[in-house]
Amino acid sequence: MEDLKELKKIEQYADQCMKCGFCSFFCPVYQEEKEETAVARGKNYLTKLVLKGEQEFTPKMGEIIGKCLLCKRCVAMCPAKTQIDRVVVGARAQMVRNKGLPFIKNFAFRKVMANRKAFGRYVKLASKFQWLMPKTEGKVRHLPDFLKALGQGRNIPEIAKVFLRDKVKRVNKPQNGKEPKMRVGYFMGCATDFIYPELGEKVIDFLTKRGIEVIVPEEQSCCGAAIYFSGDFETGRMLAEQNIKAFQDVDYIVTACGTCSSTLKDYQKYLPDNEDQKKRYEAFEKKIKDMTEFVIDVLKIPPEEFKLKKEFEGKTATWHDPCHLIRYQNIKDQPRAILKALKGLKYVEMPNADLCCGMGGSFSVYHYDITKKIADKKMDGIKATGADIVVTACPGCMINLIDNTLRSKMPQKVYHLLELVE
Amino acid sequence: MIKESVIAELQKIVGKENVKTEKETLKAYSYDGTTSWEHEPDVVVFPTTTKEISEIMKLANKEKIPVTPRGGGTNVSGGSIPIMGGIILCTTKMNKILKIDKENLTATVEPGVVLQDLTIRLGKEGLFFPPDPQSFLGATMGGIIAENAGGPACVKYGVTKQYILGVEVVLPTGEIVNLGGRTLKNVVGYDLLHIFISSEGTLGVITKAELKLNPLPQARKTIMGVYDDVAKAGENVFRILENGVIPGKIELLDNWVINRIEEMMPMGLPKDADAVLLFEVDGIPEAVEKETQKIVEIAKKYGATDVRVAPDQAEADKYWTARKAGFAAVFGKAKTVFAEDVTVPRGQIPALINKCKELAKKYNVEIVVLGHAGDGNLHPAILTDINNKEHYDRAVKAMDEIIEGAVDLGGVLSGEHGIGLEKQRFLKRQLEPAVIDMMKKIKALFDPNNIMNPGKIWE
Numbered sequence: 060m061e062d063l064k065e066l067k068k069i070e071q072y073a074d075q076c077m078k079c080g081f082c083s084f085f086c087p088v089y090q091e092e093k094e095e096t097a098v099a100r101g102k103n104y105l106t107k108l109v110l111k112g113e114q115e116f117t118p119k120m121g122e123i124i125g126k127c128l129l130c131k132r133c134v135a136m137c138p139a140k141t142q143i144d145r146v147v148v149g150a151r152a153q154m155v156r157n158k159g160l161p162f163i164k165n166f167a168f169r170k171v172m173a174n175r176k177a178f179g180r181y182v183k184l185a186s187k188f189q190w191l192m193p194k195t196e197g198k199v200r201h202l203p204d205f206l207k208a209l210g211q212g213r214n215i216p217e218i219a220k221v222f223l224r225d226k227v228k229r230v231n232k233p234q235n236g237k238e239p240k241m242r243v244g245y246f247m248g249c250a251t252d253f254i255y256p257e258l259g260e261k262v263i264d265f266l267t268k269r270g271i272e273v274i275v276p277e278e279q280s281c282c283g284a285a286i287y288f289s290g291d292f293e294t295g296r297m298l299a300e301q302n303i304k305a306f307q308d309v310d311y312i313v314t315a316c317g318t319c320s321s322t323l324k325d326y327q328k329y330l331p332d333n334e335d336q337k338k339r340y341e342a343f344e345k346k347i348k349d350m351t352e353f354v355i356d357v358l359k360i361p362p363e364e365f366k367l368k369k370e371f372e373g374k375t376a377t378w379h380d381p382c383h384l385i386r387y388q389n390i391k392d393q394p395r396a397i398l399k400a401l402k403g404l405k406y407v408e409m410p411n412a413d414l415c416c417g418m419g420g421s422f423s424v425y426h427y428d429i430t431k432k433i434a435d436k437k438m439d440g441i442k443a444t445g446a447d448i449v450v451t452a453c454p455g456c457m458i459n460l461i462d463n464t465l466r467s468k469m470p471q472k473v474y475h476l477l478e479l480v481e
Numbered sequence: 482m483i484k485e486s487v488i489a490e491l492q493k494i495v496g497k498e499n500v501k502t503e504k505e506t507l508k509a510y511s512y513d514g515t516t517s518w519e520h521e522p523d524v525v526v527f528p529t530t531t532k533e534i535s536e537i538m539k540l541a542n543k544e545k546i547p548v549t550p551r552g553g554g555t556n557v558s559g560g561s562i563p564i565m566g567g568i569i570l571c572t573t574k575m576n577k578i579l580k581i582d583k584e585n586l587t588a589t590v591e592p593g594v595v596l597q598d599l600t601i602r603l604g605k606e607g608l609f610f611p612p613d614p615q616s617f618l619g620a621t622m623g624g625i626i627a628e629n630a631g632g633p634a635c636v637k638y639g640v641t642k643q644y645i646l647g648v649e650v651v652l653p654t655g656e657i658v659n660l661g662g663r664t665l666k667n668v669v670g671y672d673l674l675h676i677f678i679s680s681e682g683t684l685g686v687i688t689k690a691e692l693k694l695n696p697l698p699q700a701r702k703t704i705m706g707v708y709d710d711v712a713k714a715g716e717n718v719f720r721i722l723e724n725g726v727i728p729g730k731i732e733l734l735d736n737w738v739i740n741r742i743e744e745m746m747p748m749g750l751p752k753d754a755d756a757v758l759l760f761e762v763d764g765i766p767e768a769v770e771k772e773t774q775k776i777v778e779i780a781k782k783y784g785a786t787d788v789r790v791a792p793d794q795a796e797a798d799k800y801w802t803a804r805k806a807g808f809a810a811v812f813g814k815a816k817t818v819f820a821e822d823v824t825v826p827r828g829q830i831p832a833l834i835n836k837c838k839e840l841a842k843k844y845n846v847e848i849v850v851l852g853h854a855g856d857g858n859l860h861p862a863i864l865t866d867i868n869n870k871e872h873y874d875r876a877v878k879a880m881d882e883i884i885e886g887a888v889d890l891g892g893v894l895s896g897e898h899g900i901g902l903e904k905q906r907f908l909k910r911q912l913e914p915a916v917i918d919m920m921k922k923i924k925a926l927f928d929p930n931n932i933m934n935p936g937k938i939w940e
Contacts, residue, residue: 077812079514080555084597084618093573093593094506094527095554101509108508119505136618138809 065156065292066110069149073110075141076103082133082143087415087433088126096123099133099143106150116154124150126426128419128433129288131386148329151290160291164421168286172249173294175280179222182253186218213427214462216254223247223256224277231263231273239272244309244346246302246323248316249281250454258454261477262315262350269358278305282314282322285420292330299326299336303343312346313353315477317453318420320349321387349384350477351452355393362400366481372403376479377446379437379460380413381453394452394476401479411440418459434463441471452476483523483567487544491526491568494536499527499574510569513556514616516817516867518902522549522563527574531649531657531688534570538686539655541568541932548653549934550682552593552621557820558901560628560681564936570686572623578602579689586694587646587663592623592687608694611638614897615808623687629679631897633730636855637763638695640897642678649689650677653928663691676923681899682934684927698763701729702773703797706780707787711735711756711850715831718758718854720783722827726772729763731855732804735834738851741810742803750803751787758785758854759800807851815847815864817873819880823887824858824896836886837861844879846872858896885910900938908939 082099083089089098096102102124108114127147134143160168171181224247233239243266251259263273280301287295302323306312314320324347327340354360378398384390391413398406417423417433441449441464449460449471460473491500501507502524511521523546528534541548547567554561563569576593583606590599596610596617603609613632614620620630626648631640647661661667661674677684708714711733718731734742734757739750750757758780762772773790780788791797812818825833834850841848852859861883865876884894884907894900894907908917917939927933 074816075813077514077818078512078516079616080553080619081616082619083553084595093576094501094571095509096506104512105505105508114505114508117505119503123505138805139812140809 062156063110063153065149065152066106069106069145070110072142072145072149073103073107075139076100076143077139078104079138081136081138085132085136087128087130087132087417087436088429091429091432097126099127099137099141102127102150103141103143103146106146109150109153116157121154124154126422126429128382128415128417128422130382130415130419132382132413132415135386145329148288148290151288152292153290155290155292160289164289164291168289168291168294172281172286173297178249178281179224179253182218182222186220214465216458216461218253219256221256223252223259224275226256227259227263227275229275229277231267231275233270233272234267235270237270240270241310242272242274242308244306244312245273245275246279246282246306246312246314246319247275248314248319248454250458251316254458255454255475258315258475258477262313265477265480266313269360274306274309276305280305282316282319284318284322287322287329288420292332295326296330296332296336299330299340299343303339306343306346309346311348311353311357313348313350315350315452315475316455317349317381317383317388317390317451318455320347321383323347324388349388349390349452351384351393351397352388352390355396362396365397365400367401367403368479368481371401371448371479374447375405375407375445376448376450377407377409377441377444378412379409379416379441379449379451379456381451381456382415383453385413394450397476397480398450404479407444407446409440409444409446411436414440416456416459416463418455420455423459430459431463431466434459435467438463438467438469442469446471449473450476450479483546484544487540487546488524490540491524491537494540495526495528495533499529501525501527510551510554510571511562513551513554513559513561515557515559515562515901515903518559518562518564520562520564520566522569523566525569525571527571529574531651534651534686534688535655535657537568537570538651538653542654542930545930545932547932547935548686550623550627550686552624553595553616553619555616555619556624556628556899556901557616557822558628558681558895558899558903560899560901560934560937561624562902564902567932572621572686575688576621581606581608583608585663586696588692588694590622590690590692592621592690594622596620596622596625603694604697607697609697610644610692611695612641612644615805622690622692624682626678626687626690627680627682628899629897631853631856631858633732633853633855635853635858636731637727637729642675644693645674645678645690646693647691648674648677648687650685651688652685653930653933657688661691665693679899681901681937683924683937684933698729698765700766700769701761701763701794701797702769703791703800704760704762704773704776704780705789705791705800706758706760706776706785707751707754707789708756708758708784709754709786710784711834712831713784714756714758715834715854717780717783717785718830719827721760721776721779724775724779726762726775726779728760728772728776728855730759730761731853732759733757733850733852733854733859734759734804734807735850737847737849738807738810741814742806745806745810745813746802748799748803754786759804761797761801804851811849811851811862811864816866816868817876819863819865819876821861821863821880821883822852822858822896822898823861823884823892823894824856825887825890825892827855827857829890829892830854830857830859832890833859833861833887833892836890837883840879840882840886844875846876846879848879848883856896857892881907902937905938905940
């Protein structure tokens with residue numbers, strides 16, 4: 060009998076499913092595939108068979124469990140409240156436990172991403188070869204055909220010349236020179252560090268302007284989303300420990316990446332292996348705030364204090380809900396409140412604002428064809444609003460939205476919410 | 482086991498990518514929405530045209546391979562489970578809405594169209610398809626027609642069979658035939674169309690359907706009646722109807738369900754009420770106002786302790802969310818739930834509810850009642866656990882007696898779910914032997930080799 064430690068942990072969640080099949084309506088992957096193995100009910104059923112010893116982790120099983128965006132749309136709508144995300148992640152963790160990681164992921168997660176300095180070096184190295192990729196527009200490059208194996212002809216953002224970590228100070232005092240009213244740790248996240256350093260500077264500027272001291276610990280690492288959602292709990296826990304250690308003695312830990320904020324909060328949900336870890340991860344969760352909720356719920360900045368940057372005056376904006384904000388953290392009203400508070404900007408709600416953009420982290424690397432089909436639906440929603448700009452608060456979504464607006468030859472530009480604010 | 486050569490033939494018909502034989506996929510097509518039945522097919526096939534389905538049926542008929550049609554797999558009678566193995570003919574990739582005809586108030590659809598997708602599309606045109614099985618998020622039109630599905634809207638609008646004008650069908654022998662037509666009236670020969678509606682996939686595969694639509698009502702209002710005795714709620718239902726108001730829906734929640742909903746999401750439902758009725762009236766605004774007043778008046782006159790009219794749509798949505806949460810509440814509380822769908826003449830609702838209460842005591846099991854009180858279709862749900870044999874056996878006995886009781890009250894053992902596998906053993910209790918014999922002869926006429934969804938309806 061194989062050890063089923065990780066699966067045992069999620070057995071109670073898998074048991075919740077009553078097989079009603081309502082998840083099929085909300086699953087972006089099923090909507091494209093129209094096959095039972097694509098939908099939550101199928102994945103859950105097969106995982107239960109593994110628990111019963113009637114199914115093994117075959118390669119096909121790996122493919123089925125892998126083909127999930129973890130967008131949690133099915134979880135939000137499930138009448139039986141089945142937490143299918145836990146089941147899928149648990150099954151992936153069990154697979155990694157039993158079979159190890161595939162070579163590429165093993166290298167990427169453990170040798171590159173888990174070591175922030177090494178990660179930076181690899182990204183830097185990659186940036187030296189950026190000229191190989193023709194520029195599509197502005198700071199976006201198009202992966203040519205010979206790199207199809209990696210990106211399948213997609214538009215990826217240019218890697219920054221200077222990374223955020225090399226630009227910012229560790230301690231950033233309030234700009235008014237007074238005693239800080241709060242000490243906040245800033246978690247930058249990989250995409251902000253390597254691709255959008257201006258966003259990170261913006262966060263620090265925004266907070267220090269408001270009398271907050273911002274600490275940017277150098278020891279912080281990757282949040283671990285791609286790693287632990289792929290089932291590599293071992294590396295995930297290592298990163299959790301590292302990040303918890305990096306952020307001591309702060310009132311809050313903020314980030315402007317929806318995926319990072321949810322991933323840091325959810326260490327306690329997916330990763331604990333014992334009571335001690337659970338307790339510490341839970342304590343860590345309480346300090347994490349996404350920037351959107353931090354400015355509205357904690358700082359309680361009144362609407363009149365949000366000022367629109369000049370370049371956006373007269374523009375029409377629409378909002379894309381990142382899965383990691385709306386469903387992982389129930390952050391829905393806060394970003395809309397900010398957008399609606401910006402005088403001079405017209406806000407239009409997108410008909411399918413909460414639909415996943417199709418990125419799903421490494422999902423899009425393995426299933427780029429499905430990603431594109433899901434993104435097409437998102438693009439239809441954007442087009443229907445007549446907006447000039449698409450606003451969101453997750454660099455992961457931004458990367459995918461940029462790729463797909465360009466691919467669909469749409470005029471809309473994609474921005475992080477904070478980029479609009481003075 | 483299915484022969485390799487048959488798989489190769491199937492691949493030739495629908496393309497390699499639409500034929501699945503991996504063990505994992507077969508397992509994922511071994512179930513539907515029921516809890517007690519599972520059986521793997523030998524192959525899953527995804528046709529995309531009527532012609533392909535015809536070819537598949539010819540092949541299966543020649544090789545005498547069972548074929549079970551399946552759409553979204555939301556069935557709650559076991560009807561789409563391939564109990565004899567063979568081919569699962571899955572229609573989910575035939576999901577086009579071919580035509581919406583506003584002039585004639587009709588739509589033409591493929592069998593794999595999901596009801597909710599249709600509802601959204603029709604809504605944009607100011608139209609709707611009234612039958613509303615509560616599996617609308619996953620249920621496909623082929624299955625809805627084959628099961629003659631119904632839902633809350635039945636009180637005023639009826640069930641699926643009243644909204645199907647015609648179907649294109651592939652017979653088990655592979656022939657393609659058209660039954661019914663496109664007109665509201667049609668008396669040309671025997672009404673074979675209605676033999677197909679509720680045939681549970683045992684006579685052929687529906688490949689196209691002509692639907693009758695209604696214009697969307699301009700206004701709606703929701704009213705909640707509160708009762709200290711469930712029997713009074715039952716009486717209220719027919720008092721309102723006899724006084725000339727036909728609400729769009731009349732739904733019932735019992736005390737247990739009310740309290741579970743309040744635990745899950747407190748919304749101010751009266752926790753000490755024995756039962757709550759939710760009414761929805763719809764139509765032109767002036768009529769809706771008048772009907773609302775009338776319901777309030779009659780409900781109070783016949784014993785409602787409180788009657789609330791939802792002041793706006795948001796409040797109304799809250800009440801209906803509660804109704805939907807009813808099932809979640811039930812499912813969340815037990816490992817296994819028997820969701821019955823016995824139906825009695827409306828006047829017998831109080832008697833049926835009392836019967837359920839009595840059986841809950843007799844067998845010491847939790848029996849919860851919610852359902853479409855407006856049409857006499859109740860869903861007594863028995864909470865049990867399939868892994869706890871002793872408890873499960875008691876639950877089965879209670880279920881058997883509920884069904885017996887419904888039939889004794891002049892009702893039927895299934896109002897909307899169908900017989901499938903789940904209720905086969907009760908068929909004889911309801912139908913005379915000669916009737917079952919006629920059904921078998923009809924089946925043999927359409928399907929001489931008994932390959933079409935075999936093993937269903939009768940034992």
